[in-house]
Amino acid sequence: MKNKLFILLKMQFMGSFGINKLLHGKRKGQAVGFGMAIAAVLALFALFEGIACLYAWLFAFGLAEAAVANAGSLYMGLVFLLTSFILFVFSLANVNGKVFGFRDYEMTVSLPVETWQIAVSKIAFLYLSNLAATVAIMVPFWIFGAAYLGFSPATHGAIVLLLFFAPLFPTFLAVFFGTLLAIATARMKHKAAMQTVFFLVIVVAAVIVPYLLPQGKGSGEELAAMAAVFSFVAVLFEKFWVAAAYSAVSAALFVLPCLFIGKFFTKINTLILSHKATSKYQFKEQKTASKLKAVFVKEIKRLFGCPVYAMNTICAPVMMIVFPVIILLSSETDFGAIRTLFQNQGYFGAFCLTLVSVFSTIPTTFCAISMEGKNFWILRSAPLSVRTVLTAKLLVNTVIETLPGMVITLIYGILLGVGAGYIAFAVICGALLSTACGIFGLLFNLKFPMLEWENETIPVKRGKSGIFTMLVNFAAFVVVGVSGWFLLSVMPIAALAVMMVLAVLYVLIGLFFLNGKGEDLYNKLIG
C-alpha cells in the first residue's frame, strides 16, 4: 500500500497548475494538446529564466565593475535575502486557503488518514513549491555570479546546500504568521480586507526599510554601506559551516509548525471555517442606486475582499503613494540629483510614463471576469447590458490604478519643479495609457476566462489573461517610450506629441475591440 502522505501530496500536485485538467479535460476548450501545453510551459519557463538571467547579469556585472570586497558572497547573500522575502510573501498569502480552510477540507478530513499527515502534506507541498521557485531564481544568479565574481569552493558548497534549505525558513515564517493571522481574523466580519491590509503593510515596509538604512554618498560609498548592512547574509556564503548551521536551524524550526499544526489541525480549521454570525441586524430604510453604481460597488468589494487579487493590483497604486515619501526620506543629494535630471523637462514625461507603465501593466481588469467564477449566473440572469458590466469593471481600474497615477504624477511634477505644460502632458498621457491597459486587460480576460476554480489564487495567479495583459501592455509602453525617447533630446515637443498620439491610438484600438469582439466574447461565456 502506498504511503498515505505520498498519496495526499500526489493529489495536491495533480490538482495544481491545471495538470489534471490538461490530462483529462473533456469540456470544449479545456483539452489542450499535450505537446502544445508542454511547449507553453517551457516558453513561460524560458521567459522567466530569461528575465532572471538579465537581472543576474546586470547585478553581477555591476558588482564586478565596482570591485567591492567580498562581492561574491554579498551578491549571493542579497539574492538569498530577496528570494526568501518573495517566498515568504507568496507563502503567507497561501497559508489561509492552502494549509487551512481549503475547499475539500471536509472530504479530506473524513478520510481514514491521520490529521497530522494531512497537515504535513499541506506544509510539505508549500515547501516543494517554494523549492522549485528557489531553484528557478537562484540558479541563474549562481551561474552569472560564478562567471563574473569568481566564487570560492565554500560559496559553491553553500549555494548547493541552501538551494534545498533556503525555502525552509521563509516557509516556517509564513506558516507561523499565516496561522496567527488566520486565527486572529477568523471571527472578524471583514477578515479578507484585514488580511489585505496586513499584506500591504508588509510589502510597503519592505520597500521603505532599505531607504531608512545608513546610506553613503557616491556609488562607491553606497556599495560599501550596502556591504556593511548586508554582511549578515553575506557570511552565509563565505563560510560553509555558517550555511550548514543555518540549514540545521531552519530545518529544526520548520518541524515546529508541522508539529503544532499537526496537533491542532482540526481545531484551527474549525475556528476558521465555522463563521460566527452576529445575527443582530436591525432593518433600516434602504437606498437605491443606479445599475452601474451597483455593479461598480460590487466589484470594489470583490477586489478588497480577496487578498491575493488586491495584492496583485492594489500594491502598485500604494507604491505610487509610498515612492514620493521615500524621495522625501532620501538624502538631499538623491533628491537634488533627481531635480537636476529633470531640468530637461522632457525627461519628466518619460520618467512618469515609465512609472505608470510599471504600475499599470497589471490592471484590475485582467481577472475581473474570471473572479465572477460560479457567481457569474447572477450577472448573466440579470437585466444588465454587457456594456454596463464591462464599464463597471473598467471604472474600478480607473479608480484603483488611473486616478492615483494622475494624482501622484501631479505631486511628482510639483516636487521636482517641472513646468505646468509638462505636468499636464505626463498626467494625461499616463491616464490614457493606464486606461488602455485596463481595456486590454478586460479584453484578454474575456478571451481567456477562467470561471471554474476552487481557489481565488487560481484565476489571479494562473490565468493566461494575466500573462498576455502584462506582455502586451509592456510592449505598448516600450513602443510609446522608445518612440518618444529618440526624439526627446532633439525635439522635445515632437516627442511628447508622438507619445500622446500613440497613447490615444492605444485607447482607441482597445475600445474598438472591446465594443465589437469584447461584447461577443462576453455573450459566449458560460457561467
Place this chain on the structure above:
Amino acid sequence: MDDLTLEVEAGDIYGFIGHNGAGKSTTLKAVVGVLSFEQGDIFVDGHSVKREPLACKQVMAFIPDNPDLYPQLTGIQYLNFIADIYGVGKAQRNELIKKYAATFELTDNLGDIVSSYSHGMKQKLVIIGALIHKPKLLVMDEPFVGLDPKATYSMKEIMREICASGGAIFFSTHVLEVAEKLCNKIAIIKGGKLVANGVTQEVIGNESLEETFLELYNEK
C-alpha cells in the same frame, strides 16, 4: 436539447422532471439567459430571449440549484444589489425585503457576510432576491434543496400566491410528490427530448407521478 417546445402560461406552476443529466438545468439556464443556444428561440412575455434579452430578464427571476453568491457582501448588500439591478424603487424594496426576510426568518442575519451563511440561508437569500422585483416568471432549479420544512412550506405558499396574481412558475425538481401536488402542468424530459407534457392529471392518469415517470424511463 432536441426539439423542445413548451408553453408556460400565466397562472401555471409548471414542473420540469427528468433524470440527472437529462437537460433540465440546461433548459432552465437557457430560458433565463445564463446559457446561449444555437437553434430555436425562447419568448418571455412576448420578447425573444435571443433578440431582447434585457426585456426578458427584467420580468424573470432565476433561482439556481446551487446558491453561489458573492461571499464578500452582506445579505442586505446582496439584496440591495439585486434591487438596484432590477430598478426596484425604495418603497417596494423596503416593503418586500422586510416581508420576505421575516417569512424566511432571515432578518437578523441580513447584516452578516454571505460567506458566513449556511447552504439553506444562502438559498433563502437567493429566493428573497428573486422575489423583490415581483417577477412575472419565476424559473427555479431544485428550489427546495437545503430549505428547512417551514421555509419549504412558505416557498410553496409564495409560489401559489405568484400564480394567483397572474405570474407563472417553471421549476425543476426530483421530489415527485411535491410536483404532483403543487404543479398544474408537468413536463418530463429524457435525453434532451420531451417525453411527456401537459396538464398534470392528463399526464399521470390514474397512476402516481412516480409510476408514470418510471414507466417513461422504462424502469418499472
